[in-house]
Amino acid sequence: MLCRELGLHCDDWDTSRGLSCNDHNVVTVYEYYSDLYMRHPELQWAGMAALAGGHVYGGMQDMHVLRKASRDVREQILRRHFPQMPAVLLDALVGATEAEFEFFEDKFVSMHKQIFRDLGWQHMAYDRGGIQEMRRLAAAGQLPRAELDAWEDIASGDPERIANGNEALLYREQKIILQDDYDEMKGHHGLVGLAMTYMMGQTTESPIPGGKPFREVVNEVGTINLPDEICLTPWGPCQSLGDITVRAPFATGNIATFDSRWKWITEDMLPRYQYLLEHEPDRIREEIGRPPHELADESRLIPIGYDPEDGVC
Incomplete structure (x- = not known):
């Protein structure tokens, strides 16, 4: 039902086919998160997901075009744009095969889908029926008690509880849904996985306006x-x-390690986000409402154009 209402192509949502063959679904989900926040400002997780999603979408595009590029082109780009990386890790990335880049691209598309499958339906249920619907789902055994507690906080009307409830959803996303995927990426083919995840942390900017990048917090x-x-x-x-x-x-940490990533989130991203929600609500609302492709364009690092209809699956 969720797929039909949002216009998602769920019958062929095959994450092993990479970004361009799933581009419609990726963009549609990020637009859905933005729309949720616009109509329900208490859904702060959705607003942050829309912001972060634009940056992740840009990273997916970079991975996709690197995968398509020849090894010579990849080496030229990587050595020019990432000179700050330790030589042994940069050499590992330069020597990575197309299949290895495809693994990371597919993994990000899979992580995007996993988050949506876990939290998307909960947000639609709340959107339709509010906290009463969440209580009904919990009573029917379809929503765990811990998640109901988060929704009770989100629906409370109390700013502190709203922030805590959304942080609980964010913790679930990062720890329960995604951490095994980050572990797989970091451990993929020895130095290749370590190099890729190190590069992600070294180059990732904060999706929150005015926030610090990972490298300045960890x-x-x-x-x-x-x-x-x-x-x-x-x-x-x-x-x-x-x-x-x-x-x-x-x-000095790796973004694929939960403690390092959560330190960045809790020490900078969340405090900055809460500050903007309280003191500059119009600014953050405007940013959340921007199209995913605009956010992606601003966050991309690889100077090769991305075509969502290139058919590279």
Whole structure:
């Protein structure tokens, strides 16, 4: 029913065929998330999914065109645009085969579909029947209690509870739905998977306007423990000190690792998102309402055009 109402091509939604052969479904789902937020501002997860989705869509396009390119072209692009990568990891990407790039492209398309299958129907149920419908689904055993609790928070009208409920859905998305896929990507063919996921973290910008990229949040090298107080002379003056965190100019974690990714989300993305929702609601609403292809164009890194009708499946 959800497929029919949204106009999705569910009969041939085969994620192993890559992006261009599933482009209609990818875009339609991101547009659906945007529409949900526009009509129900308490559906903050949907709004963030629309924002992040545009950036992910751009990443899928980059993966698709790299997969199609010859090895010589891939090497030229990768060495020119990612000089900050450790040489051993860059060499692994340069030497990756078309099939390996296809694996990562297909994996992202699959992750997109998994999120929709898990949370899309819940949002449609809430859209149609509100919290009463979610309670009915829980009573019928179709919605786990923990997820009902999240929806109770979302429907509460209390800003703090609304934020907590949406964060619970986001945690489910990242930890329960996606983490096994991230693990598969990171471990794919040894250094190839490690290189690909490292590059993702090193180059990924925040989908939240004004937010920090992953590399500027997950970049701790260590902590220097200082005395509680330093006095310039035995009789003062004295100054209280705190520990100093040493940070690198590059990511020190891997975005495919849950703890690193969740640190980025909870320490920067969510606080920035909540700030905009409270203080600049018109700005964030306008951003969420932008077409996915516009967000994708701004986030792309590979200077090769993407054609959704290229038939490369």
